[in-house]
Amino acid sequence: MSHDLDPRAGLRETLPIVFSYFGICFAIGVIAQTNGFTPLLVLLLSLFVYAGSVQFVIIGLLASQSPILAIFGAAFLVNARIILMSLTVAPHFHEQKLWKNILMASLLTDETFALAMNKANYTGSKLTFRWFYPAALPPYLMMIGASMSGALLGRYIPDPEQLGLDFAIVAMFIGLVYLQLSADRTLDRRLQTIMVAIVFVFIYIGLIFIPANLLILVVTLVGCLLGVVLKHVFF
Amino acid sequence: MSSFEYTLVTIIGCGLITWLSRVLPFILLKKFTLSDRVLEFLSFVPIVIMSALWFSNLFTQDLGHLPRLNLENFLASVPTLISAIISKNLLVIVAVGIVSLAVIRVILA
Incomplete structure (x- = not known):
């Protein structure tokens, strides 16, 4: 790039x-x-x-x-x-x-x-x-x-x-x-890595009960919200 | 309505919905500014969406049950990720991904 x-x-x-x-x-x-x-x-x-x-x-x-x-x-x-x-x-x-x-x-x-x-x-x-x-x-x-x-x-x-x-x-x-x-560089790299791991878990659990084509939207909303919380509490 | 017209109306309606979903937020932001809270929320969108789009392809859904591992895509992700780390070049990464999956399908078949 x-x-x-x-x-x-x-x-x-x-x-x-x-x-x-x-x-x-x-x-x-x-x-x-x-x-x-x-x-x-x-x-x-x-x-x-x-x-x-x-x-x-x-x-x-x-x-x-x-x-x-x-x-x-x-x-x-x-x-x-x-x-x-x-x-x-x-x-x-x-x-x-x-x-x-x-x-x-x-x-x-x-x-x-x-x-x-x-x-x-x-x-x-x-x-x-x-x-x-x-x-x-x-x-x-x-x-x-x-x-x-x-x-x-x-x-x-x-x-x-x-x-x-x-x-x-x-x-x-x-x-x-x-x-x-x-x-x-706008977000801490460790925080971003943690987010990737969290998204993996969310996708796995979400697939059990949320139709796949809605899951990306749900995971994005919940994931970003959790990201904001983590950033304020730990970073 | 003929089946052609019915399909056409569906296409145009869905086209309008998807188009407005991208265009309205984009041009509204020329008139309004978002609060810091919202901007902070949105700063997580890239990494979350990109990894969600990757991981959702590693499993096959079976509603009500644990998702099944998509072994082919899972295995092909390994050399693809390694090529990302080494090359940092999207074109190389995509090529390695396609070849990896093809090779894995031959081996698993």
């Missing part, structure tokens, strides 16, 4: 996201196609709903004939963590133009958020449109292209998971966790 906030750095630093989106978005295209989505509908799904978890919800709940309001509710809850990410990353941008802020926020995902927060560790916590937009647009284009490829080629690939590409996103989060630990 460089200290530069220019478009070239953005394009370069987003490559891992672009590659890792290929696998998951291709898989979404395949799954949508096997659930009766035409390539046109897959294209519209990718264009309008830039959130893999929500796309899975839409495909799954439409297939099970859920009422439309239930799908809207699930879409909101599954993706509600993006509200926290949006609140967290926004103060790092000092961009005044409304349209630029809307363009940037529209391309915020788990991954572009994590990349931006890591980047902020190297730039004195400052982020710019010039860096973020070139970093955030290619993953969106990859998502559209890969899901379309999945929709068109899916019938020829019996089990896309076999390729191992689905692990790319997990690998990226492993890297991002490590980079966050080694570079973030």
